[in-house]
Amino acid sequence: MKKLLLRITAGFLVLFVIIGLMESPVVAQMKTGEIRGTVSENGRAEVLIGANVFVVGTSLGASTNLEGQYVIKQVPPGTYTVRARYVGYKELSRDVRVEAGETATLDFALVATAVQLSEVVVTGQGAATEKKSTSARRNPSISSSRDVCRDLWRTHPGVHPDRRRAS
Secondary structure, eight states: OOHHHHHHHHHHHHHHHHHHHHHHHHHHTTTTTEEEEEEEEESSSSTTTTTTEEEETSSSEEEETTTTTTEEEOOOOOEEEEEEEEETTEEEEEEEEOOOOOEOOEEEEEEEEEOOOOOOOOOOEEEEEOOOOOOOOOOOOOHHHHHHHHHHHHHHHTSSSSSSGGO
């Protein structure tokens, strides 16, 4: 009986140790923070849908939704540079401090700018082509019909210009 009780107690002890070593998602979120905010156009109330916001030097980032809002989750505590980019706008970087279990708010107002492109040079060479008529109409004459029949007779066995002599 004592041996059975000892085995059960040891089993529970091992189970509690395993559960204690596993980190729950709630505990993991308490060790990190998040960055959230809105990306809009400077001087206007227009939000920028699909703008890219990322933490410089990490693989953390997000894109803005239909309301121009973004959320970057599971950011380890520390001070970071966060950058926002959108095509046709000047990118903007700002510093933010992230605390464990907290949400840092960081809004961006991007300034529209002209996109500079390098010139495109297209070169090509043409070749002279011979024009062929494919829809020319002719009125066949009797002599040309005889010529065609004679050519068929010479090149195709069984075709003869005189129907009476066809094989």
